[in-house]
Structures are given as C-alpha cells and as structure tokens.
Amino acid sequence: HLEVTEIKTKSVDSSEEEKGNGDAGLLLSKRAKNGRRSIRAQFLPSVLDVAFQVFVVSRRFPKARVLGFLMLPNVARSADQSGIVRRIDVTDLIDDIISGRAPLVFPGSDGMEDPSFLSALKRWSSDWDGASSSSHSISPPLVGSHCSKCEYRLSSSDGTSGFRECWSQATGEEPTEKDDDGNRRRPIVDLWACRSIDKLVQQGKYYMDDLTYKDLKYDAATDGTSTGFTRPRRQAYQACGIPPMAHTIPGLALEVPYLRAAVSSWRRPFHFIDFETSSSPLPRFEGTVAPYAAVAFQYSHHILAEEKDYLVPAIHASEFLEADGAEHGSPNERFLNSLAKALGRNNGTVFMWSPHERTVLRRLLNERKETTAVRDDDEVEQRLRPLLEGRPLVDLAQIMEKSTFLENTKGSMSLKSVLPAIMGVSQDLQRIYGNDTYSSRNFQSFQWWRPVTRGQNGSKIPCVEDPYFLLSRLESEKYGKDSRATTVADGGTAIVAYHMLQQEGDSLSEEHRKKLKTSLLRYCELDTLAMAMVVQAWQGWLRKTN
Helix, strand or coil, rough: EEEEEEEEECCCCCCHCCCCCCHHHHHHHHEEEECCCCCCCCCCCHHHHHHHHHHHHHHHHCCCEEEEEEEEEECCCCCCCCCCCCEECCCCHHHHHHCCCCCCCCCCCCCCCCHHHHHHHHHHHHHHHHHCCCCCCCCCCCCCCHHCCCCCCCCCCCCCCHHHHHHHHHHCCCECCCCCCCEEEEEEHCCCCCCCCCHHCCCCCCCHHHHHCCCCCCCCCHCCCCCCHHHHHHHHHHHHHCHHCCCCCCCEECCCHHHHHHCCCCCCHHHHHHHHEEEEECCCCCCCCCCCCEEEEEEEEEEECCHHHHCCCCCCCEEEEECHHHHCCCCCHHHHHHHHHHHCCCCCCCCECCHHHHHHHHHHHHHHHHHCCCCCCHHHHHCCHHHCCCCCCEEEHHHHHHHHHEHEEEECCCCCHHHHHCCCCCHHHHHCCCCCCCCCCCCEECCCHHHHHHHCCCCEEEEEEECHHHHHHHHHHHHHHHHHHHHCHHHHHHHHHHHHHHCCCCCCCHHHHHHHHHHHHHHHHHHHHHHHHHHHHHHHHHHHCC
C-alpha cells in the first residue's frame, strides 16, 4: 500500500477523543444531522486536500491501496510528553468523500445542490481542458462574501490581481483595491462588518455606490445618541459618505455624548500597552509548554500623566524585548515581572487596542498559577490580576468604533489605518508632533506629523505621511538595500523577526540581530504612541465642544 501524509499547523485536541470513533472522530462534529455526522468546518479543507492527493495517487497506481493521513499538533500534550503531534488516519473519511457517500458543497460549484467530490473534480477538469480552446471559456467566477478574504488581492501598485480579475469578469467593471485612491468603484466586500454581502450581490449590488440607506437598514433619525455609532450608521457613512450636517471637520464624524461619557470614567495617569506574542504549532521551549502556547516576548508602554499632557508628546515610559534564543527558556515570567513593575501600584487607566492584551494577560497569569506556587503577596498577581478583575483595562478600538468615524480609514478599524487618518484631521496632533520634538530610547528628535501630497491625473491632495511608512523609510536611510530584511512595520513581520532571532549559531550575524531588535523596538513603540495620539486627538476635540 501507499501512504499520503499531509502536515498541517491546524491543531487538534486529543482530550476530545471519543471511544469507538478512532482518531478520525476528532475531526467530526459532535452532533449528527439527519443521522450523519459531518467533518468540522476547521478541518474540512485539510481533509479535502488529502482526499485530492489520494485520488491523484490512486489514479496513477490503480492496483495500490492508498491511505491518507493528517499530521496535526496536539494541544492536549506539552513538550515534555509523548503524543505532541497526532497522525490521524483519514482513509475512511476519504473513501466516503470520493465514493460520494458524503456529498459536499464547494466554493465555486455554480450553486449546484450538493455536488459530489468526483462530479466537482470532473466539472473543473472539463472547464480547464477546454479553456485553451477559443470556442470554450471558464464561466465567470461567483463573487460574494468569501472574496473579503481573497489571498490573491494585491495592492494597486502590484501587478495582476486575482481579485480584480474575478470582479471584473463577474461585474463588467474593474474594482478599486483597498489602498487605491483612484476613481474605480469600491466593492461591497470592503464594507465594514457587513453580514448581508451575499444577499446584496444576489440583488446585483456589487459596489458601495449601488447601496442606499434602506439597503443598510440605516435610519438617520437615530443619530446623536449616547449609545454611539451603530453598525448600519458606520456602513452608511462608509458607502454613501458623511452627511454634511454630521461633521464640522471634513472626513470626521464624532459622537460627542458617547465619547465624553467614556472619557469621564478614565483615571490618570493613562497607560498605553501593546504586546507582541508568538504561538508556534510546535513549542520552542522545553518543559510544560504546549503547542500554540502564548509566548510574550515584547511590550511597549507609553504614559500621559497630567491633564496638560494632551498638548505635549506622550512619554515612552518602558519597554521589554527578549528574543535571544530558546536556551534562555520561555520569557513569559520575565515579561510579567517587567510589566508589573512598569504599571506600578497606581490606579491609572490602562489602554489597549483590541482584546489581545487582555486575552494574553489572562492566559499567562492562569498558566503561571497552575504551574507555580503563587503566594498571597506575590507582586505580579497583586499588580496585574486587577486588570482582569477591577482596574480599568480599556479597549480603545471599541471606543473608536462607537465614537469616531474617519473617512480615510476606508472602513478599517486597524490602528495602522486609524493613525494616519486621525493625524490628518487633528490640528492638535499636528501642533504636538509636527516638529522634531519626540524623543525616546529608540527615536531622537523625531517628527511624526509630516505633510505630503497625493493624487492622480494631476490632482494633488494634501494629507499626512503614514507613520508606519516612516519606519520603513528610517530603516532604508540607515541600512540601504538591506533594510527590507530588517524592517518591522506590522504584527506579521514582528513575529517573523522574533523567529529569526531564535536561530542559533552563525545563521544570523550579530549586526543583523541588532538591526532586527532595533526595528522590533521601534515598531512596538509606535503602536503605543499611536494609541496615545488617538486619546490626545479626542481630548482636543472634546475641549473645543465644551
């Protein structure tokens, strides 16, 4: 016989194993529908991958029995236990799929009701075989909500975009890309938090300018309430523009009652924190670390201490970075100790952007309590546990969602989209950061607010240079062509840089290590500075509305 094994990073939990179902039972739903159990959604693509490979190998070696396996990390085991990787026999599932005993629906199946695996393969094979003939072409792709996660969508400056090709074929018009300021139409898959994309597409509404307030279930009479922006209102502003009466500053709509109520509950000093973490499918450290265990290797911490601080640059109070290799063990305990000292015993409000910091903190503190004897007077517990149980830990992204609409974010709630947009409409941020007045461990006399002009077809629009782009420029000016290998400007490249620093021996020079660490420190510092800037902009606007 022959064996096909596919290695995936999707994890499995062997503690959910059921008697009588074998390993493959871990991949099945717990509840049966019409007397049959289905493959869990998170494992279905992986099982289909193996099924296709088994099908191809079987066609090539028709006399051989071909078995299929999935190899997955097992989160129920730790590095000091056996079975940390589970090799699951999915041959029976594949037999059901190929034989048609498990009818499935696939993306792009032209709406056919429950096509079998083989019928879908034959249809696609026939389409591709005939595509080279001038008399036959592949039917236009089905576009819809699944396009929002298209991995073939490129920036406007890149070459061929698969997303643009699909939408052009399906709609007869070329859509804009997310970073494109041109005149092409904006596809509705870019509409923030929209749950009715497929329904709208079925109605022939592919682009935002096809939409009306009625399509978005938006009633303008609900504006101006203390409950803040609703989802339909944000969508309406994004698709149809901000109504003239809804803003006093172009490109900005502010829900003042909600924002004022939120800000009034905050206590000084204001602390802004951002964590960089890694969760590897296979643990890097020895001991009781399980697959996908959180490893907190970095944080940054800014402070706004006094009421008048909304007029001066925020202070970069502390930072932590440990990325010197697995021989030092997990950095989690040292991370927590450093963070506890940085935040101190004061009751000032702590801010984050998205729930990531709260989730990581809870996970690390709980793991620490399970693996070590924590005393009642433990300093880490006394200073950090209250952030989960009492001391305010405020998610600024939630406040932004409810209080502020910035036209230039194009619907994104990412801090990296919010920062340049809010800098572009805040005179206070221009006043504070428009000169070389910001200094810290990683930046000396730096100017964050820098005017630029952009536009197409001869038009020039004044705007603010993206501070995250400035990081790349800073690296380029210092390191030249080598900067691309060291620049960290988003969370993904931060994780890549961390794993590069884990390499041992001579695979990474000391100079390269130093560059990577400097880039990590600058990137994480900018994240917490960005949060402080958002709060400073809010404070300035609230003062003007008094």
